[in-house]
Amino acid sequence: MRESLFVLLIAATLSALLWRLLRSRQQMSEEVRRLLERNQANFLPLHCRYFAQVRQALAVPDERYLRGRVALPIVKRALRERRQVAIKFLAGLHEDFSNLERLGRAIAVLSPAIDRQQEMERLVLGLRFRVLYAWVWLRLSTGNVPLPAIENLTGLVGRLATQMQQAMLAIDVMSAGRLDTNVNA
Amino acid sequence: MHILGVPLVVTTLTAGLEVSLCILLYVRRGYQRLPLFSAYVAVALANILVIGVVYLSFGFQSRVSFYAYWIASGVQIMARSFAIAELCRYKLRAYRGIWSLTCIVLLTLTVLFLTHASIDAYGQSYWIKSFVLTVERDLGITSAVILLAVLLIRNYYGLEFDAFPKQIAMGMCILCLVEAVGNTIMRQAILGYMQDWSHLRPLVDNIYTFWAGVHSAGFLISLGVWCFALRKTLPASAPDPVLLPVETYGQLSPQINFQLRAINQRLLEMLKP
Secondary structure (H helix, E strand, O other): OHHHHHHHHHHHHHHHHHHHHHHOOOOHHHHHHHHHOOOHHHHOOOHHHHHHHHHHHHOHHHHHHHHHHOOHHHHHHHHHHHHHHHHHHHHHHHHHHHHHHHHHHHHHHOOOOOOHHHHHHHHHHHHHHHHHHHHHHHHHHOOOOOHHHHHHHHHHHHHHHHHHHHHHHHHHHHHHHHHHHHHHO | OHHHOOOHHHHHHHHHHHHHHHHHHHHOOHHHHOHHHHHHHHHHHHHHHHHHHHHHHHOOOOHHHHHHHHHHHHHHHHHHHHHHHHHHHOOOOOOHHHHHHHHHHHHHHHHHHHHHHHHHHHOOOOHHHHHHHHHHHHHHHHHHHHHHHHHHHHHHHOOOOOHHHHHHHHHHHHHHHHHHHHHHHHHHHHHHHHHHOOOOHHHHHHHHHHHHHHHHHHHHHHHHHHHHHOOOOOOOOOOOOOOOOHHHHHHHHHHHHHHHHHHHHHHHHHHOO
16 A cells, blocks of 8 residues: 555655656757857857946945935835845846856757766756855845845856857857858868 | 557547647648657557557457457557657757756656655565565656756756657646555555455455546546647757857856856855854
């Protein structure tokens, strides 16, 4: 009886998972196609480009200035709004991370040979990021993360974006050369 | 012996749907896309006809009928396994890197589940009978898990199925899961009553009848889903992708992972007091 229940439970779980997977819409296939069309800009981090404006909004001197000049309720409201900006910005960074991740997968999909360890590492990194992101989001929402820490994170994503852009340019050059060879052949 | 307790109308309906499916596969040229699945449908139709003829000629309780049923079941299970393998391979083979990774995952899962079936059956006192039932049950679960693994890999890499193979996979999953659950109940019933077989034979026959009904219902639903998948002309198949040079992955993948690692590290630092 216990075995039957166990198998029924497995069957129900598998059915639910399969149903969800079979109903999901095509997403990455479109992006893979876009990569094929060399429109890789969609994969590169975007939100960190607006960091200058966000940094201004989150600047510590601004906060000090506010505390010295205006009434406490207004300061609280301003700080709350700044936290909201930070949370939205964190969501943007999440998108940037996801885009980088998708770029990695798209390259793996279009590669004739892949490294199992690299793929496994990316999978683990993605899971880890999601856990960390949820934790940071929670702490930011409760006001426990100093805003300058977000600044550090954003600076990092920005630098990485530049590196990625250079790498993508290298791919373009390589792919163009290969296509020329195919056409000539 | 499943057919014994199944009403004639269900058997006729199954045969009718199988004939319709064969015709649809031919008319829509589904056999060109999924030849092994088409072969499986043809085998299932041939089985129902052959077993019907054997039952009518030799009677339900004869030894010939017994062997005919089990041989036909074995052939059908093999054909289904090939059809599932074809679904796993469908359009994924063109992406050579991902396909090699998928093969390793699927082989590991298959070996794991089949080993489990053997170990599970070996400990039983009536282990040969129990082995057949355990393997049947585990084949059902293994097939569903394999399809799930392929769908997960496809979903992760954004290489989802077209509508036609997707609906075929859906029907296959229904069939496999219904069989897995049914075989577990059957296995328990048979192992439980094997000690006193003659005394409880009517009860076991009732369980057989019930199981035959459940199995037929599952198969009918799957046939319905497959016929539905072929209701319209199949769209033209997409051409194979143009792959990137081998060195691109070697250059970019470590960089991307490095960047992802660095972002995680920074997030972790943010959490430190």
